[in-house]
Each structure stands twice: as C-alpha cells, then as structure tokens.
Amino acid sequence: MREDVLRKLLHRNEKKIVLLVIDGLGGLPLEKGGKTELETAHTPNLDALAAEAECGLHMPVGFGITPGSAPGHLALFGYQPTDYPVGRGVVAARGIAFPMRAGDVAARLNFATQDAHGMITDRRAGRIPTEICSRLCDLLGAVRIFGVEVFVRPVRDYRAVVIFRGEGLSDRVKGTDPQTTGVEAYDPKPTSEKGVKTAEVAKEFVRQSLALLKDHSPANAILMRGFAELPDIPSMAERFALHPVAMAVYPDYKGVSRLVGMDVIDGLRDLNDQGEALKQYWDQYDFFFLHHKYADSRGEDGDFQAKVAEIEKVDAFVPQILTHHPDVLIVTGDHSTPAVMKSHSYHPIPFLIHGKNTRPDDVAEFGERPCAKGMWGIIPGAMLIQLALACADKLIKYGA
Amino acid sequence: MREDVLRKLLHRNEKKIVLLVIDGLGGLPLEKGGKTELETAHTPNLDALAAEAECGLHMPVGFGITPGSAPGHLALFGYQPTDYPVGRGVVAARGIAFPMRAGDVAARLNFATQDAHGMITDRRAGRIPTEICSRLCDLLGAVRIFGVEVFVRPVRDYRAVVIFRGEGLSDRVKGTDPQTTGVEAYDPKPTSEKGVKTAEVAKEFVRQSLALLKDHSPANAILMRGFAELPDIPSMAERFALHPVAMAVYPDYKGVSRLVGMDVIDGLRDLNDQGEALKQYWDQYDFFFLHHKYADSRGEDGDFQAKVAEIEKVDAFVPQILTHHPDVLIVTGDHSTPAVMKSHSYHPIPFLIHGKNTRPDDVAEFGERPCAKGMWGIIPGAMLIQLALACADKLIKYGA
Numbered sequence: 001m002r003e004d005v006l007r008k009l010l011h012r013n014e015k016k017i018v019l020l021v022i023d024g025l026g027g028l029p030l031e032k033g034g035k036t037e038l039e040t041a042h043t044p045n046l047d048a049l050a051a052e053a054e055c056g057l058h059m060p061v062g063f064g065i066t067p068g069s070a071p072g073h074l075a076l077f078g079y080q081p082t083d084y085p086v087g088r089g090v091v092a093a094r095g096i097a098f099p100m101r102a103g104d105v106a107a108r109l110n111f112a113t114q115d116a117h118g119m120i121t122d123r124r125a126g127r128i129p130t131e132i133c134s135r136l137c138d139l140l141g142a143v144r145i146f147g148v149e150v151f152v153r154p155v156r157d158y159r160a161v162v163i164f165r166g167e168g169l170s171d172r173v174k175g176t177d178p179q180t181t182g183v184e185a186y187d188p189k190p191t192s193e194k195g196v197k198t199a200e201v202a203k204e205f206v207r208q209s210l211a212l213l214k215d216h217s218p219a220n221a222i223l224m225r226g227f228a229e230l231p232d233i234p235s236m237a238e239r240f241a242l243h244p245v246a247m248a249v250y251p252d253y254k255g256v257s258r259l260v261g262m263d264v265i266d267g268l269r270d271l272n273d274q275g276e277a278l279k280q281y282w283d284q285y286d287f288f289f290l291h292h293k294y295a296d297s298r299g300e301d302g303d304f305q306a307k308v309a310e311i312e313k314v315d316a317f318v319p320q321i322l323t324h325h326p327d328v329l330i331v332t333g334d335h336s337t338p339a340v341m342k343s344h345s346y347h348p349i350p351f352l353i354h355g356k357n358t359r360p361d362d363v364a365e366f367g368e369r370p371c372a373k374g375m376w377g378i379i380p381g382a383m384l385i386q387l388a389l390a391c392a393d394k395l396i397k398y399g400a
Numbered sequence: 401m402r403e404d405v406l407r408k409l410l411h412r413n414e415k416k417i418v419l420l421v422i423d424g425l426g427g428l429p430l431e432k433g434g435k436t437e438l439e440t441a442h443t444p445n446l447d448a449l450a451a452e453a454e455c456g457l458h459m460p461v462g463f464g465i466t467p468g469s470a471p472g473h474l475a476l477f478g479y480q481p482t483d484y485p486v487g488r489g490v491v492a493a494r495g496i497a498f499p500m501r502a503g504d505v506a507a508r509l510n511f512a513t514q515d516a517h518g519m520i521t522d523r524r525a526g527r528i529p530t531e532i533c534s535r536l537c538d539l540l541g542a543v544r545i546f547g548v549e550v551f552v553r554p555v556r557d558y559r560a561v562v563i564f565r566g567e568g569l570s571d572r573v574k575g576t577d578p579q580t581t582g583v584e585a586y587d588p589k590p591t592s593e594k595g596v597k598t599a600e601v602a603k604e605f606v607r608q609s610l611a612l613l614k615d616h617s618p619a620n621a622i623l624m625r626g627f628a629e630l631p632d633i634p635s636m637a638e639r640f641a642l643h644p645v646a647m648a649v650y651p652d653y654k655g656v657s658r659l660v661g662m663d664v665i666d667g668l669r670d671l672n673d674q675g676e677a678l679k680q681y682w683d684q685y686d687f688f689f690l691h692h693k694y695a696d697s698r699g700e701d702g703d704f705q706a707k708v709a710e711i712e713k714v715d716a717f718v719p720q721i722l723t724h725h726p727d728v729l730i731v732t733g734d735h736s737t738p739a740v741m742k743s744h745s746y747h748p749i750p751f752l753i754h755g756k757n758t759r760p761d762d763v764a765e766f767g768e769r770p771c772a773k774g775m776w777g778i779i780p781g782a783m784l785i786q787l788a789l790a791c792a793d794k795l796i797k798y799g800a
Contacts, residue, residue, distance in 0.1 A: 029760070032452060032760070033760070036759070061798050061799075062401040062786065063779065063783040063786040063787055064783070064787045064788075064789055064795060065406075065786070065790070065798050066797045067797070067798055067799065068797050068798055068800045069799075069800065070800050071799035081799060082401075082402050082798075086799065086800065087800060088800035091800055226800055338757070340757070344797055346787075346790040346795070347757075348775075369760075369761060369762060372761055372775045372777075373762075373773060378775075378776060378777055378779075
C-alpha cells in the first residue's frame with residue numbers, strides 16, 4: 001500500500017492490538033508424510049483462536065527469501081524489509097538503547113581468543129559472562145582515535161557493540177570475523193571509496209584494543225561485523241498512528257522495536273514477566289509486541305520436540321493475553337526455522353488474526369497446512385499490520 | 401523481488417534444478433462438471449510428485465492476460481515479461497542461433513502464394529518443405545539495399561527470418577501479413593517516426609523479393625511480421641547465478657532460451673532425444689529446461705483426447721528425469737491452451753515444486769483444481785525461479 005495513501009486513512013482510537021511473535025514458528029515435518037512442529041504441538045488455545053480467526057501464511061521478504069531476524073520483524077511491524085535495510089551493528093546498538101545519531105557507525109563486537117601467533121582459537125572467548133564483558137568494554141574506553149568518538153558497550157555474554165562518531169564515517173566496511181578458527185582475524189576493509197576512512201578508524205581501534213586486552217585471555221582479541229549506519233525509518237506512530245510498546249527478552253528484538261519508534265520495557269526475563277508487563281502497561285499503549293525467542297533457538301538446535309514444547313508454552317500463555325480482551329490479536333512468526341534444517345528458511349509462516357469482525361474461514365487448527373487453506377492464502381508479511389489496523393477500526397474508508 | 405537485492409543473495413552450488421515445461425498445460429473441461437485435460441490424464445508419476453511437492457497455480461504475465469509463448473517462457477525463466485518485451489522476429493532469429501547484434505532488426509518471414517492480381521491465396525505457400533524454404537532464402541540473398549546488410553535464413557517449412565543490419569533501424573514497423581486470404585499483403589508501415597527508414601527498407605526488400613520469386617509458385621510471395629530489435633535482457637547467469645541449458649525440439653523455444661543466455665542442445669527430435677541429452681549433459685549444468693510442445697499443439701487443434709495423450713506421454717517420461725535425482729524439479733506449463741478454446745488462454749497454470757525441503761501440502765493429484773488448493777495459491781510465474789533457487793539452497797539469508 002502506498003504510504004501517502006495509507007497515511008490519509010489512519011484513524012486513532014482506543015482499540016488495542018496485540019502482536020504475539022513466536023520466533024521461527026514455521027517448520028517442516030521430520031519425515032515424509034509427517035507433521036510440522038506446530039502441527040505436532042498440542043495447542044488448544046491457538047486452535048480455538050484459529051477457529052474464530054482469519055488465517056493464512058505470510059512471506060516477510062519475498063518468494064524464496066529466507067529472512068534474518070531484523071527483516072522478519074520489520075515486516076511484522078509493517079515495513080517492507082527491502083525498503084529498509086538494517087545492519088546488525090544498529091540492531092545491537094539500539095538493542096541496548098544506545099542513543100545513536102545519524103552519521104554514527106555501529107558494529108557488533110565479539111570478544112574472542114587468539115594464540116601467540118594471532119590465530120583465533122575461540123570466536124566467543126570461552127563465552128565470558130556479561131559482567132566481564134562489561135569490564136572489558138570499560139577498558140576499551142581508553143582507545144583514542146583523532147577526530148572520532150568511540151563508544152564500546154556490553155550486550156550479553158561475549159557480545160558487545162562499538163559505535164564510532166565523527167565526520168565522514170560510513171557503513172561501507174567489511175567485518176573482521178573470519179567465521180572460523182585457526183586463522184587470523186581479517187583487517188577491516190572498505191567495500192567502496194566511502195568506507196576508506198571508517199576502515200582506517202576500525203583498524204586503529206583493533207590495534208589499540210589488542211594492546212589493551214593483551215593480558216585478558218581468554219578475551220584477548222576482538223571480532224567486528226555488521227558495520228551499519230542508522231537507517232531512516234518513519235516511526236510506527238508516524239506511519240500507522242499507533243502508540244506501540246515492545247515486550248521482548250532479547251536485546252536484538254528490542255533493537256528492531258526501537259528502530260520503528262516503539263517504547264521498550266526493559267528487564268523482562270520470560271513469559272511470566274511479559275504477562276506481568278502486559279497487565280501493568282495495558283492502559284498506556286494501543287499496540288503490544290510480545291516476543292518469544294526459544295522456538296527459533298530449538299529449531300536452530302535441530303531439536304524438533306523441544307521446539308514443539310516451546311510452542312506449547314506459548315499456547316499456555318495465550319489465555320493471559322485474552323484476559324485483557326484485546327480488540328485484535330495476531331499470532332505468527334518472523335520466519336520459519338524448521339528443526340530438520342537447523343536454520344531459518346524461506347517457507348511462509350502461518351498467521352491468525354482474531355478480532356470482533358474477522359470473518360472465520362474453515363481453519364480449526366493452527367498449523368502450516370490448515371493456514372495454507374485459510375482466508376488469506378499467502379500474503380506479504382508487511383500487509384499484516386494493515387489487516388490489524390482495519391480490524392481495529394483504525395482505517396477509514398478510501399474514497400467517496 | 402528487487403533485482404539488486406536478489407543478486408546479493410545468490411549462492412552458487414552444485415545442486416541441480418530441472419524445469420519441465422508441458423507447453424499449453426492448463427486446460428478446461430469439455431463440458432460443465434467435467435475434468436480438464438490434465439485432470440483427465442492418467443498421470444501416476446506426476447501425482448506421486450505432487451503428493452510430496454509444494455503445489456499452486458501461476459500467472460506468467462498478469463491477471464486475465466493470455467501469454468504468448470515467448471512471454472510465457474520468459475516468466476518461467478524468472479523474468480517479468482512486461483519488463484522484457486520480446487518480438488517474434490528476435491525469437492525466430494535466435495531460434496536458429498543467428499548472431500543478432502544490438503541495432504539489428506529481425507522479422508519473421510513466411511513464404512506465401514499470390515495470384516496474378518497480387519491477392520494472397522495461401523499464407524503458407526502450400527507448406528513447402530524446409531529444403532525448398534532453404535533454397536529460396538539463398539535466392540533472396542541477392543537482394544541489395546543501399547547501406548543495409550540483409551540476411552535471410554530458413555527456420556522450418558515455409559517459415560524463415562529476415563535480419564536487417566545498418567544505421568538507424570528500428571522495430572517501429574507494422575507487419576505485412578493480412579492474416580487472411582483473398583486480399584493483398586500490406587505495405588510495411590512505420591508505427592512511429594523512428595520506424596520510417598526501416599519501413600522503407602522493408603518495402604524495398606519486398607519489391608526485390610517478389611521479382612526474385614516470380615517463377616517460384618507456390619512460394620511466389622512473402623509476408624513479414626514481428627519486426628523486433630534485440631532486447632537487453634540480463635542472462636540467467638548474471639541474474640540468478642545459474643549455468644542453464646535448454647533441451648527443446650522447436651526453434652522458438654531455443655530462441656527464448658538463447659535470449660536469456662542458455663546453452664542450447666541442437667538436433668533433439670523428441671522426448672527420447674531429450675532424455676538422452678539430459679543424461680549426457682547432466683554433469684555440465686545446474687539448470688535444465690526441458691520442453692514438450694505437443695500438448696499445446698493438440699489444444700490448438702481442439703483435440704481434447706490427443707492433448708490428454710500428450711500429457712500422459714510426459715508423465716511416462718518423468719521417471720527418466722528422476723533417475724538423475726535432481727535436487728529440485730518443477731513441472732508446469734507456459735500458459736493454458738484449453739482444447740475447447742483452440743487457443744492460448746489467460747487461465748493460471750498448475751505447477752509443482754519438488755525438492756528435499758519442500759513443505760508438503762494436501763495435494764495428491766496434479767491438476768488445476770487440486771493445485772488451486774495447494775500451498776502457494778496463485779503466484780506470478782516469474783517467482784517460480786526464486787522458489788527453485790531457495791529450494792536448491794542457492795539463496796543466502798536476507799539481513800541480520
């Protein structure tokens with residue numbers, strides 16, 4: 001839908017939309033003729049919703065395209081991901097609420113271990129705890145680069161983020177992570193003329209960091225990837241007249257939420273906390289993004305049964321949402337993560353939209369095959385938000 | 401999918417994709433409540449594939465649009481046909497592997513019969529054999545036009561192609577074929593200012609040709625149509641990182657294949673030859689286009705049962721493909737040719753995509769109605785290639 005056209009139809013009201021995202025929800029059968037993870041899971045609450053809801057499948061990016069987590073969520077928030085490329089560094093920086101400015105360049109930083117010859121022996125520095133990561137980030141605060149401000153901030157475990165601030169910086173730099181061990185980290189290299197200065201800055205940052213970390217084994221090295229500038233994304237308030245809030249456990253999902261202007265509730269550790277937050281903030285917002293990570297994690301592990309169990313946990317959580325009587329409830333995933341593939345995949349993701357005037361189809365079970373026969377067939381992921389707005393009476397009639 | 405975005409996701413590997421095209425596959429029932437040609441055909445092999453595959457219908461050009469053969473195939477090769485208009489002359493010229501250059505203008509040329517008053521009495525010159533056609537083309541090699549090189553080449557039976565090479569030529573010329581008998585052939589007329597010179601050239605070509613053919617009845621006249629310049633189409637190698645080969649019997653399909661940079665195996669006469677070629681070249685390519693023409697031909701004849709029989713022939717051929725264990729197999733058509741209509745039609749065409757990680761839907765029979773309930777619903781034809789690439793692990797993840 002053309003942005004300018006949609007904007008004129010927006011109508012604010014008090015109605016509340018809940019978007020419940022089961023990360024990596026879509027799946028595949030373990031064997032031919034079998035059921036997917038979602039079809040296997042015992043999900044009485046989701047099935048009951050599906051029976052009253054409009055169902056279908058969605059593609060976050062496009063036909064055959066496997067979405068990363070950020071694009072998958074951007075689509076669910078109503079943004080065609082190919083129109084808004086978002087780099088990993090920015091997701092990380094915004095995930096810890098670092099106040100990035102236009103022109104800043106952020107990169108994900110992993111602490112790592114190298115041997116006496118500079119060969120990387122552990123890309124995760126023995127998975128040091130966040131506390132040590134935090135102290136090492138402070139230590140790297142001593143790096144000084146002429147004309148550039150440097151911020152190093154801890155994220156979680158061995159993960160951190162570095163932000164460079166100064167004139168003429170750019171995201172046109174390739175990361176230094178060799179993605180394997182037994183080799184040296186790469187030098188930061190510009191991918192175009194625009195990246196030359198930033199690559200120099202990154203190189204100097206690495207040089208000083210290695211000196212500062214010399215005696216801090218296993219965290220005596222760093223790897224950088226996902227150099228990224230702050231993208232120019234209109235907020236959900238601007239674009240959809242919503243007042244949205246994110247309730248997610250993992251930093252990256254908070255990061256994507258902040259990129260579209262959502263408020264973020266920090267300190268949530270699990271579905272229990274998320275349920276409490278929903279209760280506490282119910283009156284203050286009209287769009288609630290609830291995120292459950294572990295279906296994706298267990299899919300990545302290749303653990304079919306454990307993914308089934310995570311989906312069942314979310315099913316058991318659904319009644320807590322319903323006690324608040326949301327006007328619209330969407331349940332879906334940001335991408336598929338079939339346990340048999342141990343990775344994200346291109347397969348479309350089941351969704352249901354439940355609300356007062358949703359037109360029921362014949363789907364009585366929330367699953368890939370039932371949803372393929374649902375009302376909507378396969379739609380672009382970014383269209384879900386329009387269906388949610390419509391269902392919540394937040395869109396007026398187009399034309400006379 | 402945006403071309404520049406897709407290009408960054410391409411990942412070359414050894415996996416092999418087979419595209420089996422049953423020309424004019426889609427159909428209609430002979431009478432209300434009846435079955436289509438494909439639904440009538442006994443197709444145990446295609447049905448077994450469908451049961452394990454992702455199924456759907458595709459539209460090569462757009463809603464309600466009847467595709468010609470060239471656009472139908474362009475879509476299957478991954479090119480939205482409205483972005484790449486291709487004229488008949490070019491398809492014919494490339495079908496015989498004539499090395500057209502940018503700026504050349506090609507037109508299909510039919511030998512025809514005219515009476516003493518210049519009235520066309522047979523638009524196909526009594527269907528003269530290719531051998532005579534070939535000699536007449538040599539004869540027309542004597543045509544001399546100032547500043548323009550002229551090439552006349554035989555295609556098949558009464559069909560030939562003429563290519564003009566020179567400065568300032570253009571495809572903005574209307575053909576001379578009146579599409580009926582008992583009238584004169586048209587003069588070549590420019591359709592815009594740019595076509596004036598080429599229309600003059602074509603007119604002079606006709607004048608000299610008629611003189612040369614005067615005593616060669618029934619081939620004493622020519623008709624020209626489909627004036628066309630070489631389109632600027634990125635190759636499948638460039639656009640999809642594929643190394644593709646075409647195994648088709650008819651020249652036009654070889655022509656479209658060459659336009660997208662496919663290698664073409666010449667000299668194939670039937671499915672047997674195509675099966676042999678598949679075996680011989682299996683190790684040398686990663687994309688195999690197999691084309692079977694006669695379902696369309698029998699549809700054009702209005703012969704429902706004969707079309708059914710052609711579909712059954714292809715079904716019996718399928719096991720030959722499967723002996724090579726392709727990683728991905730797509731079976732579909734380039735357009736519908738319902739026998740009851742005796743022509744191409746706008747109806748969407750059934751497809752199946754079979755591969756290791758395809759998500760099965762509930763389709764257990766390859767047919768129009770079963771496929772309409774398949775996983776994919778109705779999709780643009782040009783998207784099939786993205787699904788094939790995804791299914792063959794030839795696309796990496798999009799975004800962080």
